[in-house]
Amino acid sequence: MENRAAMEQSGNAVDLDNLTGKLQKEDSRNLRLMRSFKWIYFAMAAIYVVMIVNPSYSISYRLAGVCYVLAFILFALVFKKFHREYSNVDYSLALIDMLRKAVERYRLNLKRVLLVLPSVLLIDGGIVLSGSYGVDSDSWGDVLVFQVAYFMALTLSGFVGYLIWRKRQKPLHDSAKQMLADLEC
Amino acid sequence: MINKEEYFKQVVEQNKGRILRICKTYAPSVEDAADMYQEVLVNVWKSLDKFKGDSEIGTWIYRIAVNTSLTFAGKQYKRMKLNVDVDTSTVKSLLDDESSEALIMEMQLQELQLHLNQLAVIDKALMGLVLEGLSTKEISDIIGITEPNVRVKIHRIKDDLRISMKGGGYE
Numbered sequence: 558m559e560n561r562a563a564m565e566q567s568g569n570a571v572d573l574d575n576l577t578g579k580l581q582k583e584d585s586r587n588l589r590l591m592r593s594f595k596w597i598y599f600a601m602a603a604i605y606v607v608m609i610v611n612p613s614y615s616i617s618y619r620l621a622g623v624c625y626v627l628a629f630i631l632f633a634l635v636f637k638k639f640h641r642e643y644s645n646v647d648y649s650l651a652l653i654d655m656l657r658k659a660v661e662r663y664r665l666n667l668k669r670v671l672l673v674l675p676s677v678l679l680i681d682g683g684i685v686l687s688g689s690y691g692v693d694s695d696s697w698g699d700v701l702v703f704q705v706a707y708f709m710a711l712t713l714s715g716f717v718g719y720l721i722w723r724k725r726q727k728p729l730h731d732s733a734k735q736m737l738a739d740l741e742c
Numbered sequence: 743m744i745n746k747e748e749y750f751k752q753v754v755e756q757n758k759g760r761i762l763r764i765c766k767t768y769a770p771s772v773e774d775a776a777d778m779y780q781e782v783l784v785n786v787w788k789s790l791d792k793f794k795g796d797s798e799i800g801t802w803i804y805r806i807a808v809n810t811s812l813t814f815a816g817k818q819y820k821r822m823k824l825n826v827d828v829d830t831s832t833v834k835s836l837l838d839d840e841s842s843e844a845l846i847m848e849m850q851l852q853e854l855q856l857h858l859n860q861l862a863v864i865d866k867a868l869m870g871l872v873l874e875g876l877s878t879k880e881i882s883d884i885i886g887i888t889e890p891n892v893r894v895k896i897h898r899i900k901d902d903l904r905i906s907m908k909g910g911g912y913e
Contacts, residue, residue, distance in 0.1 A: 648785040648809045649792055649802055651886025652867070655809045729813075732863075736812065739864040740887060 598633030602626045621687030628679035635672050656737040663730035665722055681707055750787055757803045764807040767870045782810045804884050857906045865899050
């Protein structure tokens with residue numbers, strides 16, 4: 558009975574005007590954030606378009622520009638897709654449907670890695686073509702060293718990403734999967 | 743034309759009682775229940791645009807409350823508890839035999855709560871809805887499994903409860 562009274566009190570303590578104000582702020586903040594990211598990526602892409610169209614630059618430099626522009630556009634699209642997936646969690650679905658979606662959303666998804674991979678490879682190509690490791694240079698050994706360093710950094714980032722997934726999302730994935738199994742048995 | 747903010751407030755005011763009850767039923771503590779209540783309101787706000795009136799607003803609210811509570815449980819899986827502090831007439835529905843009257847006694851209620859809390863999370867969710875006095879049809883709409891399946895699951899859970907209660911000497 559005491560618990561119920563305390564709960565009723567906490568329910569009354571939630572100021573709806575204040576809460577709706579905060580929720581509206583959060584909605585517009587998310588919208589602004591999404592727009593900002595989209596414009597940052599597209600602005601970056603536009604800046605690198607200069608590399609492509611400027612005739613005073615070498616062919617390899619202009620090709621690097623193409624790589625960067627494509628990479629940023631792809632990043633922008635992938636970011637938009639991921640953001641939409643995470644922000645559109647529908648809690649009004651039937652429990653079994655919500656659990657299925659949660660299992661899908663929180664699983665370690667190699668397809669998502671593959672979606673980012675073209676951008677990563679394009680940036681690598683852009684750096685190689687525009688940097689001191691350019692195809693005009695004779696220092697192919699440097700290109701190789703850079704490639705090893707670049708892919709080691711990527712592997713390390715991937716491993717850190719895996720650790721973050723294991724700590725934050727795997728427990729959610731496992732519990733959703735367990736609940737789904739309990740429901741379907 | 744009513745705007746989102748006014749509609750939200752109206753929906754929350756009308757369903758405050760059931761949201762509070764669901765939160766209280768699933769939360770491990772009063773503090774967690776208050777957090778859960780706020781989270782349910784946030785999710786009601788987020789989903790409000792998607793409500794098309796296909797189901798009763800009450801059932802829709804239950805879905806959000808149960809889904810949010812279980813997501814909350816996902817974060818604190820092992821701490822999830824089912825707090826039986828409800829109308830005794832719904833508690834009786836758990837063990838629908840002649841001996842049910844005796845269960846209303848405080849000791850037996852505690853014993854029942856102990857056994858309920860040993861159930862799997864999904865079974866707790868189902869029993870939480872049974873304790874709310876919802877019909878099989880409403881539970882089926884909220885959980886997303888067929889009505890016969892709901893009946894089978896509830897029957898199975900009741901049987902398990904009955905067996906474990908008998909073990910405790912509460913036949």
